[in-house]
Amino acid sequence: MSKETIKIYDPAHKGLRNAMSLFQLKLGNTDFKSKEDVSHLKSIGHELFILLDDHIKNENEYVLPFLESKCEGASKHDLDDHHHIEILEKSLQDKLLQLDGTQTQEWGYQFYLEFTKYHAIYLEHILEEELVTEPLIHQHCSPEDIMDVLTKINTGIKPDVLFLWFKYIVPARSLEDNISVLKPFKAAVPTDFFEIVMNHIKQFVPEIQYQKLVDGLK
Ligand SMILES: [Fe+2]
Numbered sequence: 001m002s003k004e005t006i007k008i009y010d011p012a013h014k015g016l017r018n019a020m021s022l023f024q025l026k027l028g029n030t031d032f033k034s035k036e037d038v039s040h041l042k043s044i045g046h047e048l049f050i051l052l053d054d055h056i057k058n059e060n061e062y063v064l065p066f067l068e069s070k071c072e073g074a075s076k077h078d079l080d081d082h083h084h085i086e087i088l089e090k091s092l093q094d095k096l097l098q099l100d101g102t103q104t105q106e107w108g109y110q111f112y113l114e115f116t117k118y119h120a121i122y123l124e125h126i127l128e129e130e131l132v133t134e135p136l137i138h139q140h141c142s143p144e145d146i147m148d149v150l151t152k153i154n155t156g157i158k159p160d161v162l163f164l165w166f167k168y169i170v171p172a173r174s175l176e177d178n179i180s181v182l183k184p185f186k187a188a189v190p191t192d193f194f195e196i197v198m199n200h201i202k203q204f205v206p207e208i209q210y211q212k213l214v215d216g217l218k
């Protein structure tokens with residue numbers, strides 16, 4: 001296995017870019033007096049923050065300590081970024097919790113601007129992970145080491161969080177990339193569970209793409 005073929009961050013980052021964009025869009029068109037609109041916004045936000053929390057936890061607990069063990073000092077930049085990002089997220093999550101349909105459009109606009117600033121900072125952070133941290137990992141860790149870390153992350157994930165990741169990652173990646181993840185997953189889990197996962201995915205991708213995915217997994 002060539003280590004260049006393992007894209008450590010690609011699935012999660014594409015899923016997060018998808019979820020953040022959907023939340024940003026919804027935040028921009030929400031009528032803050034409409035309970036229905038607010039409830040829709042809260043639902044996307046709730047899912048987004050579950051994924052953001054899970055991602056930062058996986059990097060802080062698995063990826064970065066592993067890199068640090070191979071290259072002293074290499075994890076500091078991302079850990080510092082994470083600390084700053086978590087402070088910004090706490091403020092956004094508090095606002096999301098407050099939302100109950102009694103807020104004004106101006107309150108919503110300020111929330112929109114605060115999220116936009118966070119979104120820009122987060123996009124810069126994950127791009128740096130792809131351009132700087134990922135090459136460092138490939139430089140210092142073997143493909144087997146990398147697969148070990150990824151397996152630890154994947155086996156520790158709760159099913160409801162796994163389903164959420166699939167919801168946002170699968171529509172954001174190419175057919176080939178999705179097949180390369182789902183094929184070994186299919187081989188590793190019971191058939192019933194794999195069928196549940198595929199029925200879940202079906203809700204979030206266009207029919208034609210879903211059919212190509214099913215064909216590719218045969
Ligand atoms: Fe990160």
Ligand SMILES: [Fe+2]
Nearest residue numbers: 009059126129
């Ligand atoms: Fe990341």
